[in-house]
Amino acid sequence: MRKKVRIAIFPVAGLGTRFLPATKSMPKEMLTIVDKPLIQYAVDEAREAGIEHFVFVTGRNKGVIEDHFDRHFELETTLLERGKTKEFKELQRDLPQPGQTSFTRQQEPLGLGHAVWCARDIVGDEPFALLLPDMLIKAEPGVLSQMMYAYEKNGGNIIAVEEVAKENISSYGVVGRASGTDEAFIINEMVEKPAPEKAPSNLIISGRYILQPHIFDLLSSHKRGAGGEIQITDAMQKLMREQDFTGVKFKGRTFDCGTKLGFLAANIAYALDREQLREKLQKEIANLLNYRL
Ligand code: UTP
Helix, strand or coil: CCCCCCEEEEEECCCCHHHCCCCCCCCHHHCEECCEEHHHHHHHHHHHCCCCEEEEEEECECHHHHHHCCCCHHHHHHHHHCCCHHHHHHHHHHCCCCCCEEEEECCCCCCHHHHHHCCHHHHCCCCEEEECCCEEEECCCCHHHHHHHHHHHHCCEEEEEEECCHHHHHHCEEEEEEEECCCCEEEEEEEECCCHHHCCCCEEEEEEEEECCHHHHHHCCCCCCHHHCCCHHHHHHHHCCCCCEEEEECCCEEEECCCHHHHHHHHHHHHHCCHHHHHHHHHHHHHHHHCCC
16 A cells, blocks of 8 residues: 655755845745745645645744744734634634644755755655745646645656756756656656756756655765755655656646745736736736836
8 A cells, every 4th residue: 555645844944045135034935925925835735735744844033934833812812802703714724733733953054955854753754745835836736736646646756847948947956757648757867957958858846746755864875966955856866766756747837936036926926816906916017017217
């Protein structure tokens, strides 16, 4: 029997240097898209896919993320006293159940691979999902749900991928595609941040993974890769020698909210989806496009 994917890891310990000064005293994952922090979108996507336990690998300023997933009695009481039951219910809905969260610390931001390794004792010997909250993906069903279908069929390790223009490829992990369909194909190569001429395809790893726990052993060597960081892609390359990796070319639109442009575009896209905002925002955008100081 295939082991169910019950646990998800959310690495939230990066420095977010591309978003300074906003990220000086606040984690990048608390940046808001319309009115919800990025981390909430990732948790909602994981919950929709059947995840039952949420592991946050935090760094400095961890308090604000922990508080976000905790009850706030004073606020709740005030909302109820003022008859704001809709807002109250929304806060309740967003919370994981008691005991469903774990927080661990990555004391130094040594790279994504290292952040994942920090969760090894909490995850134990189970397959797990890994979601990078700054890669926000608008999709129905959510990308992790799309990947779960592939996992149920194929087991092993599953990676969400999408196409990008060749000139942008060097910012991402890239996979080589062998046989199969868009919904599930065999990955035969993986490389982190390749030069465009060395990239095996134009398919990038989009911040969603389902991985087998053996990856923790491979990460324990703490070998540094591209950019001097301990990269998850390097450990996955090693794991590929022993286990299958399936690629899922998901249906959805990614916003790389680690970049200013992606973050701004995400805010517009998600706001245009809200009925109360849509028309007024369209007018604002039209005004702004004609506005000159
Ligand atoms: P990024 O490389 O996009 O984030 O990591 P960063 O390093 O914080 O951002 P910049 O490049 O300085 O602007 C992707 C995800 O992995 C986490 C980040 O928090 C983000 O969610 N991460 C990265 C860690 O948890 N620890 C690390 O050492 C590195």
